[in-house]
Each structure stands twice: as C-alpha cells, then as structure tokens.
Amino acid sequence: MKKRPNSPPLSEWKVLVFASKDEPLALLLNSIPILKSRITIIYDVKKALEALNHGNYTHVMSDVTKQNPMARRIMTWVHVNHPDIETYYLGVNGHPSGEIDIWKLSGGKIFTHSMIGIDPLTEPLSVLYTEETPIKWLSHAKCECLQIRERLDHRRNNVVMIIGASGTAKAVLAQIAHFSSQRCEGLFVFANCSPSETGGLNDNIWTAECENRLRRSIRHMFDQSDRGSVYFHGIDKLDIVAQHIMFEEIKKVVDAPVSEKNPRLIICATSKYLEEDVGKGNFSTELFSLISDHIINIPSLSQFKDELPMLAENLLRAYCLTERIPDRKLTKDALDTIRSHVWDENLRGLFQVLKQSYMMADSTYIKPIHLNLSPHLDKNDTLIDQSHSIKAALLKHKGVVTRAAKELDVSRSHLYNLMEGLEIPKGFGLPPIKKKQREERERKNIAKQKNQK
Structure with a gap:
C-alpha cells in the first residue's frame, strides 16, 4: 500500500x-x-x-x-x-504471480517436472513493457509480439516460433504476453529441450518404450497447461527422433478443437535460424514447417549500442521499483562502460550485472568499479564486438597479451592474429612508459635487421 x-x-x-x-x-x-x-x-x-x-x-x-x-x-x-x-x-x-511450471529433458528421452519458479527478470521487464518508453530494443520486441498476436487465429490453438540470441529474454517476453492475455487463467509451462544429462542422444538407442515415454511426458505438459501456454526452450537441441515425436504431438494440439484440454499457445524458441539445419537434415522439415508460420525475431543488444545507457538506467529503476528498494543511479563513467562492453548474454547479462552492482555499491551512485564485467569472445560476435572485447581485455591487463588471451579463452598466437585482422596495434593498452619502451625496442630491431642486410 x-x-x-x-x-x-x-x-x-x-x-x-x-x-x-x-x-x-x-x-x-x-x-x-x-x-x-x-x-x-x-x-x-x-x-x-x-x-x-x-x-x-x-x-x-x-x-x-x-x-x-x-x-x-x-x-x-x-x-x-x-x-x-x-x-x-x-x-x-491469489492467482500465481508470474510463477511458471519448469520441466527439464532428462537424458534426452523424457521431460520431467523440475520446479515451480519465478524468473527474476519478468517483473522488471514487465514494468518497462507497460510503460511508454523510447527504448528502441524494447519497442522492436513489442512490435514483433503485437504483430504476431494480431495474426493468430483465436478460434484454434496456435504455434509461434521465437528467434533470438542467448539472453535476449525470449522466455520472459513470452511470459509477459501470457500473463497479459486470457491465457493467464492457465499455466505457463517452461520446457528446457537441452538434455540435462549427457548420453542418450544417439538415434540408434531409441526404443518403442523410450518414444512412448517422451510422448506421454509431452502430453502431460500439454494437459497441465490447459488453456495456457507451453514454451519449448531450445527446440533445436532435440535430436531428430525427438523432433519427429514433437511434431506429431504439437500437430495433434493444433488440429484439436479449442474446447478440448490443451494449451492455447505453443511457443518454440531457438537462438539461431533453422533453415540451414533443415537443409543439412539436422532439423525436421515437418516440425520446421509446423512451427514457422508465425515467427518473432528478438534483436540482440549489439544492434542498439547507442541506447544501452538508457536501457540500463530504466532496467535498474524498474528493478528497484519492483524489489521495493531505494533507487541508485549509474554514473556517467559507468554508463560509458556499459555502452562499450560487448553484451554476449544480452539483456539477461545486463540485468545480472546491474543487480550485482547494486549490492556492491556503498552509496547512491554505481561506479565502473562496481560493474563486474569480464570481456570474452563469442563465435556469433560481429567484428566490431570482437574488437571491443579484445581492446577491453588488453586495457584491463595493461597490454599484456598473454593475460588478455587467457581472459578471452584463446591462445596467445590466435589473439595476435585477431589483433592483426582487426587492425589493433601491438602494444595497445600498455601504460605510456612501457609503450614508449616497446616502440624503442622495435625501432632498434628494425635498424639492426637493415644493418645485417
């Protein structure tokens, strides 16, 4: 109150x-x-x-x-x-407050109930989603979701595919849509399709009993989410046999009358475009055809670097508001640090850093020293993002390439090759005195080589 x-x-x-x-x-x-x-x-x-x-x-x-x-x-x-x-x-x-039913894929063969939980990002992002904010990343995501909502046939059960890089809050946006619709009377079931245990993924060891167990577990999740939503996280992580079973079970729901006990919306999420996997035979053509009629694309934060400070400020404000804790502000230097960082974990990574920095700050203001940021490389990074990460690692370790390479989890020679390809000069990040000493040594080496010739 x-x-x-x-x-x-x-x-x-x-x-x-x-x-x-x-x-x-x-x-x-x-x-x-x-x-x-x-x-x-x-x-x-x-x-x-x-x-x-x-x-x-x-x-x-x-x-x-x-x-x-x-x-x-x-x-x-x-x-x-x-x-x-x-x-x-x-x-x-007391309708469940953003609580979701979480299931995991055990051994790649059966979905088992894991827990009932609340995603800590859901409520802060819900605040921003409700407000009229000029944040372009959020506006883009809202526009994608609203366009698909208008295209859905509410006289039948629907399937939607969400595509977005890791950490782009695909599941959170799906939950916000669920709790803002008539489906909120039903459960939101979150099913992680990444096997929780190693092994069990070889097509040759699938038996009729294994297939039936997977079918029953999928059917049970659908029954649990009657009139609600089912969200399959990482649908591309299923092997080809499991994909075929998933296709058959989703098809039954889509074809069934809405009066029957079924989820009203099935959401399949992936971090990559699946066309290439379909062409190589690594993803079921039938399943792709079934789930790809309605596609929502969630952009990465790297596409909106200039507005990262505004997003961070608003997300921190929403976090403080929903947690009922005193406001804290990011200093200009902290905002500049956030803008220059490469957020491979996207919104979820930013949110985690903001929460940690709030706890570490000992005053009203959050400074760069409170931001626990570690530069790293990702295979999906753009050349600009790679350059940012390498420069950040070199600056952090004062130009010592060996230490920077260890931070980035690459070999020293590979880092030198990357620096050459990205036109990052040798000695970048060195203190002025050491940089001058390095340049002097290089000049002497060049002169010595000329004299030898």
Whole structure:
C-alpha cells in the first residue's frame, strides 16, 4: 500500500477497481465506504491504464492480491506515473504471480517436472513493457509480439516460433504476453529441450518404450497447461527422433478443437535460424514447417549500442521499483562502460550485472568499479564486438597479451592474429612508459635487421 501525504475526504474519493473475476467483486464493493457512482470497474489492463491517465482518480484498488501479475503491473505503473494516487490490494484471489511450471529433458528421452519458479527478470521487464518508453530494443520486441498476436487465429490453438540470441529474454517476453492475455487463467509451462544429462542422444538407442515415454511426458505438459501456454526452450537441441515425436504431438494440439484440454499457445524458441539445419537434415522439415508460420525475431543488444545507457538506467529503476528498494543511479563513467562492453548474454547479462552492482555499491551512485564485467569472445560476435572485447581485455591487463588471451579463452598466437585482422596495434593498452619502451625496442630491431642486410 502506498499513501499520499494528504488523503481526500470520503466524499471526494474516485476509485478505479481492477477486477479479475466477477465472483469476489460483490464482497470488495461492499467493503468500499463510498457511493457506487464514484467507482469504476475495469477488467482489462489497457483500458485501466487509459482510464487512469484521463479519469482524475484518487484511489486504485484490486480484487486480487499482489501475487496477481496483471494487478502488479497496474499498481507499479501507478507508482511511477501517478504517485499521488493511493493503491490497495483488497482481494484474496491469489492467482500465481508470474510463477511458471519448469520441466527439464532428462537424458534426452523424457521431460520431467523440475520446479515451480519465478524468473527474476519478468517483473522488471514487465514494468518497462507497460510503460511508454523510447527504448528502441524494447519497442522492436513489442512490435514483433503485437504483430504476431494480431495474426493468430483465436478460434484454434496456435504455434509461434521465437528467434533470438542467448539472453535476449525470449522466455520472459513470452511470459509477459501470457500473463497479459486470457491465457493467464492457465499455466505457463517452461520446457528446457537441452538434455540435462549427457548420453542418450544417439538415434540408434531409441526404443518403442523410450518414444512412448517422451510422448506421454509431452502430453502431460500439454494437459497441465490447459488453456495456457507451453514454451519449448531450445527446440533445436532435440535430436531428430525427438523432433519427429514433437511434431506429431504439437500437430495433434493444433488440429484439436479449442474446447478440448490443451494449451492455447505453443511457443518454440531457438537462438539461431533453422533453415540451414533443415537443409543439412539436422532439423525436421515437418516440425520446421509446423512451427514457422508465425515467427518473432528478438534483436540482440549489439544492434542498439547507442541506447544501452538508457536501457540500463530504466532496467535498474524498474528493478528497484519492483524489489521495493531505494533507487541508485549509474554514473556517467559507468554508463560509458556499459555502452562499450560487448553484451554476449544480452539483456539477461545486463540485468545480472546491474543487480550485482547494486549490492556492491556503498552509496547512491554505481561506479565502473562496481560493474563486474569480464570481456570474452563469442563465435556469433560481429567484428566490431570482437574488437571491443579484445581492446577491453588488453586495457584491463595493461597490454599484456598473454593475460588478455587467457581472459578471452584463446591462445596467445590466435589473439595476435585477431589483433592483426582487426587492425589493433601491438602494444595497445600498455601504460605510456612501457609503450614508449616497446616502440624503442622495435625501432632498434628494425635498424639492426637493415644493418645485417
């Protein structure tokens, strides 16, 4: 609950009630000691936010607890945009608050239930997703999601494929879409398709019993997510036999009437474009054809380097807001460090660094020293990103190539080859005195070679 300094008398109250269901509403209305004519009841999140912008309300109340993700989104938005409005959670309807059902692929042969959990990035990103922010990365992701939502046939069960590099919050965006839709009454099931154990991936050892066990586990997840969503993380990690089984089970759901017990939306996520794997026979043509009608592309942060400081500031603010902790600010030098860093883990990596830096900072301001950043190379990095990482490693280790190579997990000779290809001069990162000494030695060596000739 958040209170204003001067609360108006009851006669001046104007209340917006965000309601999730009709059943507990009568009890809630009877508990509000004002005329019913001064109460507006809204069931839709978007309509509630529009009304709050134009309705001059004094109070916002919810018929659910703060565990409801949609109610939390509204209350958080009110805290940010209308701090003079009082907010109350008055309900007992504790819909799971962003909780997801997590399954893992054991031995590559069967999905088993792992845990029920909450992704720590979901709530902060939900805040930014709800707000009207100029962050281009988020605007792009929202636009992709909304375009697909408009194309879905709501008279049937649908399949969507999300493509995005590691750490681009594919699962979080899928959860936000789930909890903002009518599917929120059903479960969000997260299934990790990367085998949790080594072995068991050879096609030759698949038996009829193994296939049946995998079918039953997939079917069980679909039953659990009745009217909800199922998210398959890393669908390309399945072997070709498992892909064929997955195709058959998803096809049954797509073809089934919506009245039957099935998820309303199946989401298949991958970190790469699958056309090449399909052409090489490494990914099922049937499964690709089934899941690729509706594709959402989530961009990497490397495509939006100039706005990284603004994204970091807003993500830190949302984190502080949702955790109910005091605000902290990033200094200009910290923002410059964030801009120049190569975020191979994308948004999730940035969020993790911001959380750690908040705990390490001993004042209101977060400085570069509080940012736990380690430069490293990734095979998917652009040439510009590779150059940034190498320069960062060399600067960190004061130009000592051996140490920089160890940090980047490459050999010393390979790092020299990369530096030559990226036109990074030898001696980059050395302190001025050592750099001058190095240049002097090189001049003497050149002169000596000339004299020998």
